Amino acid sequence: MQINKPRAVFKCSEEFKLRFAHSDCLLTISVGQATHEEELFAITLDLVNKSFASCTLLVDDSLQRHNMAINTTKDANFFYEIAVKEGDLWLERNRKYYDGLTIPLRIFRWDRWLKHPNFHNKLNEIKAAVENDPIYRSTFYNSIEGFLKKYRERLPDLESFDMEKARQLSYDFVTEECAALCLWPELQCHFEIYPIRHNEAINATRERFVLPYYPNLLQAVVIAFKNIKQIKPQRFYLF
Numbered sequence: 370m371q372i373n374k375p376r377a378v379f380k381c382s383e384e385f386k387l388r389f390a391h392s393d394c395l396l397t398i399s400v401g402q403a404t405h406e407e408e409l410f411a412i413t414l415d416l417v418n419k420s421f422a423s424c425t426l427l428v429d430d431s432l433q434r435h436n437m438a439i440n441t442t443k444d445a446n447f448f449y450e451i452a453v454k455e456g457d458l459w460l461e462r463n464r465k466y467y468d469g470l471t472i473p474l475r476i477f478r479w480d481r482w483l484k485h486p487n488f489h490n491k492l493n494e495i496k497a498a499v500e501n502d503p504i505y506r507s508t509f510y511n512s513i514e515g516f517l518k519k520y521r522e523r524l525p526d527l528e529s530f531d532m533e534k535a536r537q538l539s540y541d542f543v544t545e546e547c548a549a550l551c552l553w554p555e556l557q558c559h560f561e562i563y564p565i566r567h568n569e570a571i572n573a574t575r576e577r578f579v580l581p582y583y584p585n586l587l588q589a590v591v592i593a594f595k596n597i598k599q600i601k602p603q604r605f606y607l608f
Contacts, residue, residue: 376595377412394421395558400430400459403601404564423473430456431479435542439535482549492548512568513539547574554583564592
């Protein structure tokens with residue numbers, strides 16, 4: 370019996386695909402996600418290598434400190450160095466894949482945005498929009514509740530789970546991610562590539578704060594995987 374191998378495909382318009390060969394892409398890496406490890410990452414890079422003029426990898430490592438803290442007694446700051454080390458390990462174990470690219474490659478890490486001179490201005494702008502715009506706020510609520518629903522389904526014991534803390538950490542994660550997104554145009558990448566789909570808040574932020582000002586940058590392109598039974602949940606190696 371023939372076994373179909375896993376395959377990565379772009380889910381976007383033909384118009385976008387026609388532009389790929391002369392475009393630069395941003396591939397955002399959620400450290401710990403199975404879609405950015407081993408075979409799935411390898412076939413993703415193979416597709417990117419065949420399609421685009423250049424690639425920028427953005428390793429979202431220190432961002433993960435918020436997720437790491439969710440089901441613990443610690444705050445996100447406690448996990449900052451651990452999250453950065455997770456990024457180090459990700460770069461080490463996946464070097465064999467990204468070193469195989471034949472198109473130009475740049476690699477940046479999440480601290481580029483945390484230390485950016487305009488980061489806090491963008492973060493405050495995002496938070497103000499969440500507070501003042503009910504429609505925009507609902508995208509954050511939906512993103513957070515959707516994430517936590519899946520997170521809690523994987524827990525063996527829910528009695529000790531602090532939902533209020535989890536919501537705050539998830540809010541901090543999403544607002545930080547959206548603030549950083551507003552700074553990504555400086556990378557001059559025409560398309561942003563991400564497996565499956567981004568959450569509602571990211572999509573709404575792109576439509577509201579990025580595309581009206583940079584219509585030719587950071588267009589969202591989804592990568593879908595064929596012949597994959599199930600994608601494993603996020604996993605960290607250091608705790």
